[in-house]
Amino acid sequence: MDKLPDPVVYAVPAFILLLIAEMIVSLRRDKSRYEARDTLTSLMLGTVSQVAGALVGAAVVGMSVWVYQFHLFDIGLDFRNWWWAWILCFFLDDLAYYAFHRSAHRVRWFWASHVIHHSSQHYNLSTALRQTWTGFFSLTFLFRLPLFLIGFPPAMVFFCAGLNLIYQFWIHTEAIGRMPKWFEAVMNTPSHHRVHHGVNPRYLDANYAGVFIIWDKMFGSFVAERDDEPVRYGIVKQLGSFNILWAAVHEWVGIAKDVWAAPWKHKLSYMWREPGWSHDGSRATSAMIKERWAAGRRVEEPAE
Amino acid sequence: MTLADLIQLGASLVAVLFVAWLVKAMGLGADPRIADEAHAIRLAEEADAGFRGVEVARDRAGFAAIVRDAGGRQMLVRAHGNHFAARPIDASVTGRLDKDFLILTMPERTFGTVTLQLGKDAGMWASRMREIARG
Numbered sequence: 001m002d003k004l005p006d007p008v009v010y011a012v013p014a015f016i017l018l019l020i021a022e023m024i025v026s027l028r029r030d031k032s033r034y035e036a037r038d039t040l041t042s043l044m045l046g047t048v049s050q051v052a053g054a055l056v057g058a059a060v061v062g063m064s065v066w067v068y069q070f071h072l073f074d075i076g077l078d079f080r081n082w083w084w085a086w087i088l089c090f091f092l093d094d095l096a097y098y099a100f101h102r103s104a105h106r107v108r109w110f111w112a113s114h115v116i117h118h119s120s121q122h123y124n125l126s127t128a129l130r131q132t133w134t135g136f137f138s139l140t141f142l143f144r145l146p147l148f149l150i151g152f153p154p155a156m157v158f159f160c161a162g163l164n165l166i167y168q169f170w171i172h173t174e175a176i177g178r179m180p181k182w183f184e185a186v187m188n189t190p191s192h193h194r195v196h197h198g199v200n201p202r203y204l205d206a207n208y209a210g211v212f213i214i215w216d217k218m219f220g221s222f223v224a225e226r227d228d229e230p231v232r233y234g235i236v237k238q239l240g241s242f243n244i245l246w247a248a249v250h251e252w253v254g255i256a257k258d259v260w261a262a263p264w265k266h267k268l269s270y271m272w273r274e275p276g277w278s279h280d281g282s283r284a285t286s287a288m289i290k291e292r293w294a295a296g297r298r299v300e301e302p303a304e
Numbered sequence: 305m306t307l308a309d310l311i312q313l314g315a316s317l318v319a320v321l322f323v324a325w326l327v328k329a330m331g332l333g334a335d336p337r338i339a340d341e342a343h344a345i346r347l348a349e350e351a352d353a354g355f356r357g358v359e360v361a362r363d364r365a366g367f368a369a370i371v372r373d374a375g376g377r378q379m380l381v382r383a384h385g386n387h388f389a390a391r392p393i394d395a396s397v398t399g400r401l402d403k404d405f406l407i408l409t410m411p412e413r414t415f416g417t418v419t420l421q422l423g424k425d426a427g428m429w430a431s432r433m434r435e436i437a438r439g
Contacts, residue, residue: 032334040324240389241414
């Protein structure tokens with residue numbers, strides 16, 4: 001397989017400088033945007049995520065190369081000849097990311113791996129680095145396989161995926177309010193992504209985009225940030241702990257316990273149904289939370 | 305893992321510890337307290353969209369509170385970092401009364417034990433916990 005450099009490695013110094021810049025902004029505007037133990041947890045989760053990625057990297061690349069042998073079209077890597085393919089690859093990779101990300105919030109098996117990224121009650125650049133340890137185990141790489149079947153070379157796809165990840169770093173901030181209107185209309189922005197990290201019922205399960213917010217607008221999952229409803233960040237059942245290991249595995253432990261305790265006919269449902277689903281209705285899914293919230297609002301604001 | 309990978313990992317760990325130290329050294333962070341009963345109710349309702357608090361037992365220092373709804377359900381809210389976290393108080397929660405203090409031990413070990421200084425109300429809330437335990 002042709003090899004290209006990993007753009008994320010080159011972006012790391014910029015990540016650290018931007019993080020420190022954001023901390024200085026927080027010092028002036030709102031000191032509560034950072035908390036030392038939260039930052040340490042986020043950054044440690046990110047570091048171990050890199051180790052986990054390195055350990056399974058060969059398997060992911062091997063699988064990609066294997067799938068690529070069945071490709072439909074011959075697409076080259078050389079940018080001068082294949083510039084349009086690079087652009088198309090970046091675009092389609094972002095669509096694949098949208099599909100993965102939406103599933104990561106709607107299927108508990110994928111959520112168990114993705115929940116790490118949402119487990120902080122803060123929203124700052126360190127949150128961006130709070131990444132999964134168990135992505136390979138939850139099979140998240142499956143979503144990119146169609147790109148190899150089309151004919152995009154694995155090196156091109158992985159390079160585009162790296163650029164996608166770099167783009168998503170800067171949107172994890174409260175330091176930026178809104179970008180210019182045209183930019184907010186097309187691109188994922190801090191404002192759109194704040195909504196995605198929100199636990200307010202209004203904001204649950206929205207804005208799954210990586211780079212282009214157009215996917216959410218096309219597939220009906222877009223919710224705009226409102227000035228009259230500040231975002232509360234985290235997960236529906238806040239961790240209440242800075243334990244790094246617990247942050248990484250708590251949902252997997254939850255799945256194991258539920259599958260063990262559930263009646264036989266419901267065991268699989270605790271893996272593939274949405275987070276919060278239970279066979280006896282004793283827990284709340286995001287749809288149920290939204291419904292209860294809407295019912296509460298109807299009581300508080302009776303129709304005129 | 306190659307030597308280059310190990311050096312990269314070592315450098316990452318140093319950078320992580322430096323940034324976390326910097327957050328502390330810069331004095332970033334907050335000391336969140338539950339200001340009053342209305343604040344406690346709001347936090348409990350935010351934690352559970354269907355919960356409507358009607359009565360509150362607030363720790364004297366404002367670190368934690370127990371909120372009860374009209375149906376007798378109770379929710380524990382406590383400070384966590386710059387924010388708050390909440391859990392329902394059910395039969396699996398152990399409560400211990402020690403003079404003016406009510407000490408709650410949650411089944412979830414990572415959530416920890418929460419001590420509330422409730423003054424003369426501690427006994428009443430402890431007996432409510434016993435009712436929950438009895439079902």
